[in-house]
Amino acid sequence: MSNDQVDELFTIRNLFYVGAYQQVINQCTNPSTEPSYEDGKLERLVFLYRSYIAQGNCDIVLKEIDDKQPIDLKVTKLLAQYVSADKAGKQKAITEAQTIATDELSSNNRSVQIVLGTLLYREGLYEDALRLLVKHSKNLECVALIVQIYLKLDRTDLARRELNATKNWAEDAILAQLIEAWIGVQIGGPKYQEAFYIFEELSQNLAATTVKLLNGQAICNIHMGRYPEAESLLLEALNKSQSDPDTLVNLIVCANLTGTPKELIDDYTTQLKNIAPEHSYLVELEAKSQLFEECAKRYTVAN
Numbered sequence: 001m002s003n004d005q006v007d008e009l010f011t012i013r014n015l016f017y018v019g020a021y022q023q024v025i026n027q028c029t030n031p032s033t034e035p036s037y038e039d040g041k042l043e044r045l046v047f048l049y050r051s052y053i054a055q056g057n058c059d060i061v062l063k064e065i066d067d068k069q070p071i072d073l074k075v076t077k078l079l080a081q082y083v084s085a086d087k088a089g090k091q092k093a094i095t096e097a098q099t100i101a102t103d104e105l106s107s108n109n110r111s112v113q114i115v116l117g118t119l120l121y122r123e124g125l126y127e128d129a130l131r132l133l134v135k136h137s138k139n140l141e142c143v144a145l146i147v148q149i150y151l152k153l154d155r156t157d158l159a160r161r162e163l164n165a166t167k168n169w170a171e172d173a174i175l176a177q178l179i180e181a182w183i184g185v186q187i188g189g190p191k192y193q194e195a196f197y198i199f200e201e202l203s204q205n206l207a208a209t210t211v212k213l214l215n216g217q218a219i220c221n222i223h224m225g226r227y228p229e230a231e232s233l234l235l236e237a238l239n240k241s242q243s244d245p246d247t248l249v250n251l252i253v254c255a256n257l258t259g260t261p262k263e264l265i266d267d268y269t270t271q272l273k274n275i276a277p278e279h280s281y282l283v284e285l286e287a288k289s290q291l292f293e294e295c296a297k298r299y300t301v302a303n
Contacts, residue, residue, distance in 0.1 A: 008033075008035040008036065008037075009035060009040055009044060009047070011027060011033075012024055012027050012033070012047050013047070013175075014175075016047050017144075017174060018202055018212055018213055019208075019210040019211055019212030020210050021052075021054045022055070023208065024047055024048070024051040025048060042073075042111075045072075046072050046073065046111050046115070049061045049064075049065065049073070049080070050079070050115070052080075053076075053079060058081075058084040059084075061077055061080035062080050062081065065077040071100075071109055071111070072109065072111035072112070072115075075097075075100060075111060075116050076111070078093055078096060078097060078100075078115075078119065079093075079115050081093045082097070082119050082122070082123075090123070093119070094119070094120075094125070097116045098120075098125075098128060101116050101131070107135055108135060110136065110137075110139050110142075112132075113132055113135060113142050114133075114139065114141045114142055114145065117129045117132050117133045117142065117145050118145065120132065121145060121148065126149045126152065130149060133145055133149075138169055140166065140170050141175065143162060143163075143175075143179065144175055144179050146162055147183065148182065150162065151183070156183065156186050156187060159182075159183050159186070160183055163176070163179050163180060174202060174205075177198050177201075177202065178198070178202070180194075180198060181216060182195075184198070185216075188223065192220045192224050193224065195216070195220050196216075196217055196220035196224075199213050199216035199217045200213075200217055203217075209240075210240075211240050211241050214233045214234070214247075215237055215244075215247055217233050218231075218237070218250055218254070219250060221233065222250070222253065222257070227258045230250075230254050231254050231255075231258070234247055234250050234254060238251065245276035245279050248268050248269075248271055248272040249272065249279065251268050252265055252269060252281070255268065269282075269285075
């Protein structure tokens with residue numbers, strides 16, 4: 001899109017960023033919202049298929065995108081293959097992603113950068129993801145993913161530096177506000193309240209009370225000790241989506257902090273195991289359980 005073109009994907013972008021995936025799908029399949037320029041039409045398709053992936057509807061993506069499509073759609077299909085594949089299938093997708101990421105021509109494509117960056121991030125290949133994402137030319141979504149990686153690595157200093165540099169050209173953008181909220185949650189203290197206000201304001205401004213924004217508000221409330229408010233937000237998120245793993249993890253955390261009956265916590269944990277058996281929370285829980293069992297074996301109960 002050239003500088004003199006209006007961003008006809010403005011609404012679609014922002015709805016996607018806050019997790020309003022069904023609204024994105026509705027917008028992208030509405031003929032009246034089709035952009036007037038070819039690059040916009042292609043980018044709209046990418047947002048459409050990424051929304052299907054976010055909803056867990058990878059089959060649609062795998063069925064509709066073939067090998068004759070542009071690289072933008074091919075990498076989107078590759079992300080769908082990765083998300084829906086078994087361990088061997090995931091490794092195959094990763095290998096292909098790494099090959100595309102090192103191709104000079106492909107790696108300068110904004111869709112390749114963000115979609116493959118997302119795939120590599122999800123696999124925990126942070127160095128590979130960063131090498132690809134830093135090639136961006138003022139792509140705010142790439143910046144957002146770079147910040148998420150820095151926060152994952154507990155490098156809040158680098159995340160803040162990235163945000164400050166971005167403010168020179170995207171200070172008022174909704175995604176820039178989200179980035180600031182994520183960093184605020186990581187920093188803590190008074191930043192929890194500031195982050196809460198950002199999540200709350202975005203919900204109101206976009207008329208999109210999404211699972212993602214509800215979880216953001218709930219996390220801030222948990223850190224500020226406002227457990228009933230956090231639980232209320234999380235139950236609202238659960239009503240919107242029974243299959244969102246982050247909502248279930250946050251409900252488990254909140255329930256443990258409020259002395260909720262073990263049976264309910266076990267129910268949430270079972271739900272999480274059913275929908276996301278490899279979630280990092282479950283992996284860590286299993287590791288700590290095994291460590292506890294090993295420690296317990298060192299002691300015997302006196303008769």
